[in-house]
Amino acid sequence: MPKQRVSKAVFPAAGLGTRFLPATKASPKEMLPIVDKPMIQYAVEEAESCNIKEFIVITGKSKRAIEDHFDISWQLEENLKSKGKHAILDEIQKLSEHQFAYIRQGLPLGLGHAILCSKPFVKDEPFAVILSDDIIDPEDHLLRDMIKIHNKYQATVLALEKVPKEEIHRYGVVAGKEVGKNLFKINDMVEKPTASSAPSDMAIIGRYILTPDIFGIIEKTKPGKGGEIQLTDAIKTLMKKRPVYGYLFRGKRYDGGDKLGYLKATVELALKNPGVKTEFKKYLSTRISSLIEKEK
Numbered sequence: 668m669p670k671q672r673v674s675k676a677v678f679p680a681a682g683l684g685t686r687f688l689p690a691t692k693a694s695p696k697e698m699l700p701i702v703d704k705p706m707i708q709y710a711v712e713e714a715e716s717c718n719i720k721e722f723i724v725i726t727g728k729s730k731r732a733i734e735d736h737f738d739i740s741w742q743l744e745e746n747l748k749s750k751g752k753h754a755i756l757d758e759i760q761k762l763s764e765h766q767f768a769y770i771r772q773g774l775p776l777g778l779g780h781a782i783l784c785s786k787p788f789v790k791d792e793p794f795a796v797i798l799s800d801d802i803i804d805p806e807d808h809l810l811r812d813m814i815k816i817h818n819k820y821q822a823t824v825l826a827l828e829k830v831p832k833e834e835i836h837r838y839g840v841v842a843g844k845e846v847g848k849n850l851f852k853i854n855d856m857v858e859k860p861t862a863s864s865a866p867s868d869m870a871i872i873g874r875y876i877l878t879p880d881i882f883g884i885i886e887k888t889k890p891g892k893g894g895e896i897q898l899t900d901a902i903k904t905l906m907k908k909r910p911v912y913g914y915l916f917r918g919k920r921y922d923g924g925d926k927l928g929y930l931k932a933t934v935e936l937a938l939k940n941p942g943v944k945t946e947f948k949k950y951l952s953t954r955i956s957s958l959i960e961k962e963k
């Protein structure tokens with residue numbers, strides 16, 4: 668089979684965002700801003716930086732703001748133009764440059780089912796899956812490294828991170844044999860195990876490069892953990908037929924779906940944001956000094 672390039676990314680965004688209520692009652696979790704961009708924009712830019720050109724968003728109820736965000740806003744553009752605000756105008760125009768497709772996942776049937784919804788658009792190509800609430804520091808190039816591994820093996824690649832025992836129950840967890848630097852050939856995986864039954868401390872984080880044969884497998888996958896059709900279960904079935912690789916990520920990731928993770932992401936990305944970093948650093952240093960003083 669000829670080598671296929673990853674040119675499409677799927678962004679599951681149909682979740683209810685219950686960990687972030689009430690903020691997510693009427694607006695999507697993916698639109699929560701980190702400094703000056705919504706979380707999903709960081710995810711889209713990460714895909715863009717890997718030369719991915721087509722974006723497929725799996726949406727649900729109360730998610731229309733995502734479509735508006737990546738749409739042309741003629742009125743806003745005219746307004747910025749007339750005021751001579753060219754820098755921000757450029758940024759706004761870039762948002763609607765790419766090709767987006769939106770698919771509604773009518774029922775909350777799980778991540779596996781969300782991915783299956785993208786089948787008519789992905790067709791017969793390998794593709795990236797990005798869970799936008801897992802925020803990866805843009806300097807770490809995780810997706811780019813995963814695509815390189817996919818290009819070499821033409822196989823499924825999962826992003827992995829070592830997580831502490833107390834957090835393991837929140838993730839899909841894998842076991843594997845190290846076959847290269849930070850590269851594992853996976854031989855077991857369990858969705859959200861208990862700490863005592865987890866096959867290792869390596870959790871799947873929100874980046875996947877999948878091959879299109881996953882669709883047929885998801886179609887036959889029975890509901891698993893939480894009564895949902897789990898992507899982890901489908902990949903485990905795939906693993907019996909062909910190799911699945913895990914890339915152990917050593918960079919920075921923040922769980923933007925969790926309040927504390929979201930705050931950490933905000934602080935870290937603010938410290939890198941050219942518009943606010945200098946003032947913010949000053950503020951933070953003063954604030955921390957006063958906190959330390961109080962604790963003495």
Ligand code: G1P
Pocket residue numbers: 778798801837838839840858859870871872873897898899
């Ligand atoms: C999903 C996957 C899980 C993975 C996690 C990464 O879980 O089912 O295997 O470890 O994403 O963020 P969710 O966070 O949607 O419950």
